[in-house]
Every structure is written in structure tokens, then in C-alpha cells.
Amino acid sequence: MQNTNENFSFKKYAWAQFKKNKIALVSLYLLLALVIIALFAPYIANDRPLYAVYEGNTLYPAFASDTRTDSIYNAEGNFLQVLQYDITDWRQLDLTSVVWTPIPYSPGSMDRYNRDYAAPSGKQRFKNSEGKIIDIPSKFRHKLGTDGIGRDLASGLIHGTRISLMVGLVSMGIASLIGIILGALAGFFGDTKLKMPRIKYWLTLFGFFMGLFYGFGQRKYILSEAFSEGIGDGMIAMLISVGVVIGITMLFRMLSKAIQFEWLNKEVSVPMDTFVSRGIELLNSIPRLLLIITITAVVERSIWIVMIIIGITGWTGIARFTRAEFLRIRSLEFVQAAESLGYSSIRTIFKHALPNALAPVFVSIAFGIASAILIESGLSFLGIGVPDDIVTWGSLLNLGRQNLEAWWLIIYPGMAIFITITIYNMIAEASRDALDPRLKS
Amino acid sequence: MFKYAIKRILTFIPMLIAISLLSFVISINAPGDPVERLSKAAGNEGSAEQQSGASKKIKQEIRKKLGLDLPIFYLSITDLAASDTLYKVQDKYHKANLEALTHQSGNWEAVSEYYSSLLDLQKAHQQVDAKEIVANDSLLSLNTVNEAANQFGFEIGSLLETSDKTIIPLKFDKMNGLLENHVFLSDLKVPLFNVKQSRENLFINATRWKTYVPAISWYGRKNQYHLWLFGNGKDRKGLLRGDFGISYIDSQPIQSKIWQKVGISFSLSLISIFLAYLISIPIGIYSAYKKDSVADKGMSLVLFVLYSMPSFFVATLLLLQFANPDNLSWFPVSGIQDPTIFDPNWSLWMKLKHRMPFLILPIITYTYSSFAFLSRIMRVGMIDVVSQDYIRTARAKGLGEGKVILKHALRNSLLPVITVFAAIFPMAIGGSIIIEVIFSIPGMGVEVFNSILNYDYPMIITVFTLSGFLTMVGYLVADLLYAVVDPRISYK
Numbered sequence: 016m017q018n019t020n021e022n023f024s025f026k027k028y029a030w031a032q033f034k035k036n037k038i039a040l041v042s043l044y045l046l047l048a049l050v051i052i053a054l055f056a057p058y059i060a061n062d063r064p065l066y067a068v069y070e071g072n073t074l075y076p077a078f079a080s081d082t083r084t085d086s087i088y089n090a091e092g093n094f095l096q097v098l099q100y101d102i103t104d105w106r107q108l109d110l111t112s113v114v115w116t117p118i119p120y121s122p123g124s125m126d127r128y129n130r131d132y133a134a135p136s137g138k139q140r141f142k143n144s145e146g147k148i149i150d151i152p153s154k155f156r157h158k159l160g161t162d163g164i165g166r167d168l169a170s171g172l173i174h175g176t177r178i179s180l181m182v183g184l185v186s187m188g189i190a191s192l193i194g195i196i197l198g199a200l201a202g203f204f205g206d207t208k209l210k211m212p213r214i215k216y217w218l219t220l221f222g223f224f225m226g227l228f229y230g231f232g233q234r235k236y237i238l239s240e241a242f243s244e245g246i247g248d249g250m251i252a253m254l255i256s257v258g259v260v261i262g263i264t265m266l267f268r269m270l271s272k273a274i275q276f277e278w279l280n281k282e283v284s285v286p287m288d289t290f291v292s293r294g295i296e297l298l299n300s301i302p303r304l305l306l307i308i309t310i311t312a313v314v315e316r317s318i319w320i321v322m323i324i325i326g327i328t329g330w331t332g333i334a335r336f337t338r339a340e341f342l343r344i345r346s347l348e349f350v351q352a353a354e355s356l357g358y359s360s361i362r363t364i365f366k367h368a369l370p371n372a373l374a375p376v377f378v379s380i381a382f383g384i385a386s387a388i389l390i391e392s393g394l395s396f397l398g399i400g401v402p403d404d405i406v407t408w409g410s411l412l413n414l415g416r417q418n419l420e421a422w423w424l425i426i427y428p429g430m431a432i433f434i435t436i437t438i439y440n441m442i443a444e445a446s447r448d449a450l451d452p453r454l455k456s
Numbered sequence: 457m458f459k460y461a462i463k464r465i466l467t468f469i470p471m472l473i474a475i476s477l478l479s480f481v482i483s484i485n486a487p488g489d490p491v492e493r494l495s496k497a498a499g500n501e502g503s504a505e506q507q508s509g510a511s512k513k514i515k516q517e518i519r520k521k522l523g524l525d526l527p528i529f530y531l532s533i534t535d536l537a538a539s540d541t542l543y544k545v546q547d548k549y550h551k552a553n554l555e556a557l558t559h560q561s562g563n564w565e566a567v568s569e570y571y572s573s574l575l576d577l578q579k580a581h582q583q584v585d586a587k588e589i590v591a592n593d594s595l596l597s598l599n600t601v602n603e604a605a606n607q608f609g610f611e612i613g614s615l616l617e618t619s620d621k622t623i624i625p626l627k628f629d630k631m632n633g634l635l636e637n638h639v640f641l642s643d644l645k646v647p648l649f650n651v652k653q654s655r656e657n658l659f660i661n662a663t664r665w666k667t668y669v670p671a672i673s674w675y676g677r678k679n680q681y682h683l684w685l686f687g688n689g690k691d692r693k694g695l696l697r698g699d700f701g702i703s704y705i706d707s708q709p710i711q712s713k714i715w716q717k718v719g720i721s722f723s724l725s726l727i728s729i730f731l732a733y734l735i736s737i738p739i740g741i742y743s744a745y746k747k748d749s750v751a752d753k754g755m756s757l758v759l760f761v762l763y764s765m766p767s768f769f770v771a772t773l774l775l776l777q778f779a780n781p782d783n784l785s786w787f788p789v790s791g792i793q794d795p796t797i798f799d800p801n802w803s804l805w806m807k808l809k810h811r812m813p814f815l816i817l818p819i820i821t822y823t824y825s826s827f828a829f830l831s832r833i834m835r836v837g838m839i840d841v842v843s844q845d846y847i848r849t850a851r852a853k854g855l856g857e858g859k860v861i862l863k864h865a866l867r868n869s870l871l872p873v874i875t876v877f878a879a880i881f882p883m884a885i886g887g888s889i890i891i892e893v894i895f896s897i898p899g900m901g902v903e904v905f906n907s908i909l910n911y912d913y914p915m916i917i918t919v920f921t922l923s924g925f926l927t928m929v930g931y932l933v934a935d936l937l938y939a940v941v942d943p944r945i946s947y948k
Contacts, residue, residue, distance in 0.1 A: 236556060309917070437760075437761060
């Protein structure tokens with residue numbers, strides 16, 4: 016590779032390297048397909064048709080909200096019936112014209128004519144609009160079979176894609192935020208580089224403690240109230256709390272400027288690296304799955320909480336990589352230039368150093384997503400933490416384990432988990448090779 | 457070396473304290489009231505009145521035994537308004553409610569007055585005797601009296617547990633309504649009036665500013681954490697002496713149930729880690745030796761794919777294929793022994809022979825979950841070593857390739873594999889939960905799983921603490937081992 020080339024950019028080089036790896040490229044396209052499936056899940060697998068004409072009324076049931084209720088009048092304007100979208104069985108209605116979704120079942124809806132593990136190619140029954148039980152028309156066949164209570168497996172898999180992507184996104188989002196910040200601070204400052212007057216150091220610690228008191232201790236009831244309202248309100252309240260902590264810490268730091276004493280103003284170094292490294296060591300020395308299971312046992316069952324816990328326990332790898340990268344970068348010329356220009360440490364770290372440290376971090380995030388998905392599916396396989404009414408790949412696989420005759424409940428969800436994890440691992444591995452030419456053997 | 461070991465062991469201690477703190481924090485945040493659980497497990501029967509008297513006594517005993525009448529930690533950081541004697545309140549929900557009320561009003565005296573007036577009201581309510589009322593007034597039926605009294609009691613109960621500003625007036629209104637409609641409840645009028653008075657007092661005498669002032673109170677060694685960890689020298693021996701508390705399910709001490717299970721899980725994971733090493737080291741050596749050959753590339757891809765395969769999927773597939781009457785029924789589906797034939801007096805060999813078919817599938821799964829990972833590490837380590845100068849020297853002086861690899865390269869390439877032992881160990885412990893549940897192996901994993909289903913928190917916390925300890929010991933051993941085999945470490 017010609018480095019003297021005017022147009023040379025590392026991104027282009029890395030992308031070119033990545034593209035050379037055909038398997039990884041295919042994985043990337045598969046990931047894109049998964050994202051599309053997840054985004055459009057309600058229009059791929061849904062009880063309600065995309066488009067229907069009922070007694071002369073044109074309806075778009077799949078696009079309407081769940082709770083929508085319509086009064087239906089026939090062509091002469093006489094009232095016929097009230098349709099509540101989510102509980103109406105659209106298959107039973109006499110629709111003059113209809114476009115179904117590719118899989119005409121919702122993940123949670125139970126088809127009572129195909130209970131008790133209807134096999135994909137076995138006999139399946141159907142009740143038509145005249146109320147007769149017939150052999151299932153191919154349009155409504157459960158192509159991947161059903162579970163014990165008649166839920167369609169294909170639909171469960173499609174909607175499970177959403178959960179698995181969300182798990183990766185949310186948990187690794189949290190983990191990256193924690194990991195990158197802590198890793199960057201530890202790597203950049205090390206144990207000796209962050210110096211401040213003794214009084215400032217003490218007041219910062221004290222201010223942080225006070226911040227925790229006012230942000231979380233004092234706001235305890237506000238927070239729990241907000242979380243009981245919903246996860247969105249809870250998150251907003253949480254952000255306010257974090258803001259309070261930061262604000263009060265800052266206030267105390269500013270206060271320290273007012274105090275002038277010889278001994279108190281002596282510079283001491285803050286062992287940033289020791290703090291972070293000990294934290295990483297501690298978290299690494301606890302079996303992660305067990306920690307997560309133990310925490311989920313004492314908190315409410317919710318898929319969001321599971322994601323958050325996976326994120327909070329999963330930042331150590333990212334922090335380690337960021338730290339190592341910062342240890343290397345901090346002695347490079349451009350960082351020293353930024354420092355000698357008098358930029359603040361925060362600006363140097365996040366604006367100048369961080370963009371150059373992200374490449375290896377990206378790799379560990381990609382590996383992290385794979386393991387987050389693995390953990391979530393393991394948890395829902397055990398039925399721990401994730402509520403029973405949420406259909407995930409892991410919970411489907413668990414149904415298969417309990418009834419080994421329903422092989423489709425084992426093979427398909429298992430393959431879905433396996434393929435997704437492989438995709439992420441492949442992308443991670445290929446981008447590591449592409450981003451770090453030194454590692455290429 | 458010696459210095460390094462000392463240093464390493466010294467860092468081990470704060471980690472242990474941290475783990476114990478973590479498990480303690482999780483355990484005190486467990487939902488539900490342990491006293492209720494345990495007194496239910498004790499199973500007291502009898503008539504309602506007898507029961508309330510007897511169960512109250514039992515509950516008090518349990519509370520004392522668990523140390524719940526003690527403060528939680530050596531010190532507590534609260535605000536100025538909070539009471540430092542709140543831990544003496546018995547009922548967990550009352551306690552939480554009082555805390556919330558104190559937070560609202562900032563005046564602990566007013567809150568405790570309110571609380572005691574509520575308790576007075578409850579007492580007065582309990583003295584209402586439906587039979588006596590009916591005997592005095594023949595117009596009333598026993599049912600209406602009971603119903604009204606019960607409703608009133610219910611309102612008192614919910615007042616004791618709520619601090620919601622919109623709900624409390626509603627409760628008062630309801631109680632007022634009951635009093636107006638039922639003359640026979642008139643005995644409760646005065647206490648109810650007191651409750652309302654003290655409720656208003658909460659706001660008149662509110663000192664909200666106090667909730668903004670932090671305060672630290674010190675309790676000394678008589679606290680729940682100390683008791684949990686060190687015991688009290690009498691009935692509680694403490695975690696450090698192997699007393700893990702009482703299971704909620706059957707009120708049995710946990711340590712009597714757990715050790716055997718730890719043994720089962722531990723031996724399974726050790727066997728499988730050993731097997732994983734046995735398989736993966738040759739594979740790693742071979743791939744590195746034939747680096748970039750078709751065999752190496754193929755093997756790498758296969759290992760990579762296997763590495764992405766969740767162990768619970770593999771386990772279910774194995775069951776589907778080999779323990780399923782529809783396919784091949786080679787192995788039993790679950791358990792580690794057949795209770796109808798198994799005889800505990802058998803010799804070790806007989807036991808092993810009997811258990812073998814039960815254990816093959818689990819061991820394959822266990823081994824599988826670490827072997828792909830290990831092989832990849834081994835290969836990378838080997839490639840790294842083979843490109844070193846001293847290997848070139850060995851080749852240059854005319855040593856055969858086999859001798860170069862097996863004698864010179866292997867020893868050094870094993871170093872990373874040793875450290876990985878520390879990483880595999882927690883993986884084996886964590887992963888064992890899923891695998892044990894799938895194959896119904898009566899080890900620690902199944903124990904955790906069952907206790908989660910039954911909300912048996914002491915058991916969950918015990919397993920968590922134990923595996924944390926064991927993992928840390930694993931790390932310690934790995935680190936020390938590493939220092940032994942790699943002399944460069946000690947000079948750091």
C-alpha cells in the first residue's frame with residue numbers, strides 16, 4: 016500500500032481490507048437483512064392483514080395501533096359491528112379483498128386449531144370464514160410449525176430478531192459508554208499524569224459523594240416513582256440524577272479555587288489507572304452469568320432491566336482495550352501538540368485522542384454484542400429475568416427442549432441464535448484484521 | 457517470586473471483601489419479607505387467633521435469629537431527618553413506609569407519633585368484638601358487623617403501608633364513611649381522630665430542610681453485615697466459618713445441602729476443562745505447525761463456527777439426537793444416576809460405571825464450550841512463539857522440526873493457555889447453570905435455578921458468594937502458576 020498517496024485514508028484502507036474477506040462481507044449483508052427484518056417485523060409477521068376490504072370499507076389493519084376500534088357500516092350505511100383490531104380474528108371475516116403479511120400470525124397469538132406442536136409439514140387445521148374446520152390453506156400454513164399453545168414459530172422468530180438486536184444495541188451501548196470513558200481516563204492519565212491540588216482532589220471526592228447523596232439518595236422516591244411510570248420516564252429521571260451528581264461535583268471543584276493554603280494546594284496525583292484497573296479486576300473475577308442471574312433474581316422481570324444489567328456488567332473488555340489504546344496514543348505527537356496548545360484534558364481526550372483509539376474498541380464492542388446476545392438467549396432459555404409473555408429465540412428453544420419431539424422448536428431458534436452470534440463474531444474478527452494490520456499474519 | 461506471591465495474596469483480600477459486600481447488598485435488596493417466608497416454611501397451623509399469637513412469637517424469634525432487629529451496616533449515610541432507630545421497626549413494609557413518610561415530612565418525631573397513633577387505632581380495632589356487638593343489638597347480623605369491621609381493618613392495614621398523598625385522604629374518607637354508617641364502630645372514633653390529627657401534624661411541623669442535610673450514623677459491630685460475615689459467637693457462626701444461613705424453602709441450614717452439590721459441579725467442570733486442554737493443545741499445535749495450509753484454514757473456520765455455537769443449543773441438539781426415542785436412544789435424558797438401581801454402597805468403580813452413560817453428554821457439552829476457545833488461543837500463542845528468534849536459532853543449529861516444536865516452542869506457548877485457565881474457570885461455573893439445568897444434574901447450577909424459581913434468596917446469595925470466592929481462588933492459582941513458569945513475572 017502506497018502511503019504517500021495523496022488520497023490515502025485509513026478508513027478506505029480498512030474497508031478495502033475488510034472487503035477482501037468474503038465471509039465477513041456476507042456476514043455484513045446478513046446483519047443488514049436482520050436489521051431490516053427487525054424494523055419491519057410487524058409487517059412481515061402479523062395477525063392482521065396489510066390491506067383488507069370488508070363490506071365495502073377499505074382498512075389497513077397492520078398499520079393501525081393495537082387498540083384501534085372501528086364501527087363498521089355496510090354499503091347501505093347500516094351499522095354492522097364494532098371491530099377492535101387486536102382481538103378480531105381477521106381470518107374469520109368475510110373479506111372481499113385482502114393482502115396478508117408474508118406470515119399471517121402474530122408472535123403471541125394462539126391458533127387453537129393447531130395446538131400441541133403442529134409440525135411444519137404435518138397435518139394442520141384451519142377454520143374458514145364459514146366456520147368449517149378444513150385442511151389448512153397453504154397461505155395460512157404454519158410453515159415452521161407451532162408450539163404447545165398454537166403460537167406460530169416463524170412469527171416468533173421474526174419478532175425475536177427485534178429483541179436480539181435490541182439486546183445488542185442497548186446493552187453494548189451502555190457498556191461502551193462506561194467502558195470508553197473509564198478506559199480513556201485510565202489510559203490517558205495513568206497513575207501519575209492527573210495532578211491537582213490536594214484540596215481540589217479531596218473536594219472532588221467529597222463533591223461526588225454529595226452529588227450521589229442529592230442525586231440518588233435525596234431523589235430516591237422521585238426515581239422509583241418515575242420508573243414505575245415507565246422505562247422512558249425512569250430514564251429521564253435517571254439522567255437528571257446523573258446531571259445533579261455531575262453538577263454538584265463541579266460546584267465543589269470550583270469551590271476549591273477559593274481556598275488558598277500552602278499545604279492544601281500542593282499538587283498530588285490521582286491514581287486513576289489503579290481505580291479503573293481494580294474495578295475491572297473485581298468485575299472480571301465474578302462469574303458474569305451468575306452475577307446477572309443473581310441480580311435478575313432480586314429485581315423486577317423485564318427485558319429492559321436484563322439489557323441494562325448485561326450492559327453494566329459487560330464494560331470491562333471495552334475499557335481494557337480503550338485503556339491500552341490510550342496508553343499508546345498519549346505519547347504520540349498529535350496528543351502532545353494538543354496539550355502544548357493548552358487544550359483542556361477533556362478536549363484532548365475526547366476530541367483528539369478518542370477518534371484515533373476507537374478502531375480496536377469497535378472490535379471489542381462487536382464481540383461484546385455477540386456475547387450479550389448469547390447471555391440474553393441463555394437467560395430466556397432458562398426463563399430467568401425475561402418475562403414469560405415475551406417471545407425470544409431463547410424461550411422458543413426452551414420450549415423445544417421441554418418437548419424433544421418438536422424438533423422444529425430446537426433447530427430453527429437455535430440456528431437463529433447461532434447464525435446471529437456467528438455474524439457478529441465474523442464481523443468482529445474481520446474488522447480486527449482489517450483495522451490492525453499488525454495482527455494480520 | 458515470594459514477594460510477588462505475597463503481593464498477589466494481599467490484593468486478594470480486598471477483592472474478597474468487595475465480593476462479600478456485593479452479595480450482601482444484593483441480598484438485602486431481595487424483595488419480600490424473609491420473616492414471612494420463614495414463618496410460612498415453619499408451617500404453623502391452628503385457628504386464626506391462635507395462629508396470630510403463636511406466629512407473632514415465631515416471627516419475633518426468626519427476626520432475632522436472622523439479625524433483622526439490627527442495623528444493616530457498620531454505618532449508614534442518611535439525611536438529618538431520618539431516624540437512626542428505624543431498624544427496630546419490625547415489619548419490612550412498615551419500615552419502608554415510615555422511611556418514605558420521613559422523607560416527605562422531614563420530622564421523625566411527627567412520623568413516629570403518626571405511626572403509633574395508627575398502631576393504637578389498629579389495637580382498638582382488634583378489640584372490636586363482633587359477637588358482643590351482635591349480642592347487644594339484635595337488629596344487627598353477624599355478617600354485616602364482620603364485613604364492616606374487616607373493611608375498616610383493611611383500611612388501617614393499607615394506611616400502615618402507604619405514603620401516597622392522594623391515597624391517604626381517600627382512605628380517611630372511606631373510614632369516615634364506615635363510621636357514619638355503622639354506629640357500633642364508634643369506639644374507633646377517638647383513635648381515628650388522633651390519627652388524622654397526627655397526620656396533619658406531619659405537615660404543620662414539617663422540617664423538610666432536614667432531608668437535604670446528610671448525616672452519618674455509626675452503629676458499631678452489632679449489625680447485619682457483621683453478623684452475616686462473622687457470626688455472633690452463639691447460634692450464628694458466620695459466613696467465614698461456613699454458616700450460610702437458612703433456606704427459605706425448608707428452613708434447613710444451607711451448608712448442609714450445598715457442599716455435595718459444589719462437589720458435583722466442580723468435578724464436572726474440572727474433568728471437562730482437563731479434557732478441553734487435552735484436545736485443544738494438539739489441535740492448536742498442529743494448526744500452528746501447518747500454518748496457512750488448507751487443514752489449518754479449514755480447522756480455524758470450523759473452530760470459529762463452533763465457538764459461536766451456544767452451549768445450550770449444542771446440549772439440546774445432543775439430547776435431540778442421542779437421547780430421544782425417535783432418533784437414537786443411547787443415553788438417558790437426565791440425572792446422573794438411576795435411582796431404582798443405584799446403590800450408595802457400591803464401590804467407586806461401580807458408581808463410576810453406572811454414572812458413565814449419564815455423564816457423557818454433559819461432559820461433551822461442558823468440554824465443547826471451552827475447547828473451541830482454548831484451541832484458538834493455543835494456535836495464536838504457538839504462532840507467536842514460532843516466529844521468535846530463539847526458534848530460528850534452534851532451526852539454524854539443525855534441530856528437527858518436531859523437536860523444535862515440541863521441545864522449544866511448546867513450553868513457551870503454554871503460558872497464555874495457563875492464564876486462560878483463570879478465564880475458563882468462571883465460564884465453567886456460570887455456564888454450568890444452563891448445562892446442569894438441561895441435563896438435570898443435581899449440582900450448584902440446578903440449585904441456583906430452583907432457588908430462583910422459588911425465590912430462595914439465601915441460597916442464591918450463597919452460591920453467588922461461593923462461586924465468587926472459588927473463582928478468585930482460581931485466579932490466584934493461575935497467577936501464581938504463571939509466575940512459577942514464567943520467571944520474567946517476578947521482576948515486575
